[in-house]
Amino acid sequence: MKFGGSLLDSRNLGALLEVAGARGAVVAPGGGAFADAVRVAQREIGFSDRAAHAMAILAMEQTALLLADLAPSFALCATSEEFTGAFAARRPAIWRPAAMALRADVPASWDTTSDSLSLWLAMKIGAPRLVILKSAEVQPGGSPDSWSAAGLVDAGLPTLALGYRGEIACVGPAEPAVLAAALAAPSRIAA
Numbered sequence: 001m002k003f004g005g006s007l008l009d010s011r012n013l014g015a016l017l018e019v020a021g022a023r024g025a026v027v028a029p030g031g032g033a034f035a036d037a038v039r040v041a042q043r044e045i046g047f048s049d050r051a052a053h054a055m056a057i058l059a060m061e062q063t064a065l066l067l068a069d070l071a072p073s074f075a076l077c078a079t080s081e082e083f084t085g086a087f088a089a090r091r092p093a094i095w096r097p098a099a100m101a102l103r104a105d106v107p108a109s110w111d112t113t114s115d116s117l118s119l120w121l122a123m124k125i126g127a128p129r130l131v132i133l134k135s136a137e138v139q140p141g142g143s144p145d146s147w148s149a150a151g152l153v154d155a156g157l158p159t160l161a162l163g164y165r166g167e168i169a170c171v172g173p174a175e176p177a178v179l180a181a182a183l184a185a186p187s188r189i190a191a
Contacts, residue, residue, distance in 0.1 A: 001131040002118035005032020015176040017071040021092040023183040028118035034059030053108035061098045111155040131182045134172035
């Protein structure tokens with residue numbers, strides 16, 4: 001599941017992590033305020049999108065460390081081997097993305113954010129489903145194209161979704177019951 005960085009401000013943060021943990025989810029973190037700082041710095045200083053992309057991945061890494069501190073029952077995974085160990089131990093996991101995502105074959109731009117990287121991870125670890133949790137209200141149904149057009153997911157996700165054989169659900173608002181329902185039942189959106 002993609003756990004957006006904006007959810008760090010949610011009054012439901014602990015409950016959302018509990019639901020994800022109870023369902024054995026793999027959590028791909030967003031960059032949140034850490035990535036926002038990269039956006040501001042790029043505007044003010046003027047460094048390349050390549051550098052900003054790498055820095056935004058490191059922002060996701062910081063969010064992962066924060067989430068792991070709040071939810072110590074999750075395994076913190078940086079490699080495919082660590083995910084294999086977490087799965088074997090039947091532990092939920094939080095992705096530390098730097099080791100894998102910095103080498104990912106994805107465009108280095110703001111069109112490829114943690115939304116696309118969560119899908120890339122789902123493909124890499126063979127996840128049959130990806131649930132993208134948003135703080136905003138999300139109407140049932142839709143597709144990667146419509147979610148991107150509505151500004152719910154990044155512009156790169158629809159193209160990446162063409163290569164994913166699993167299911168994708170974009171859900172919100174970020175309420176524990178909404179997340180529990182999304183993780184419990186297969187989505188009806190096939191990419």
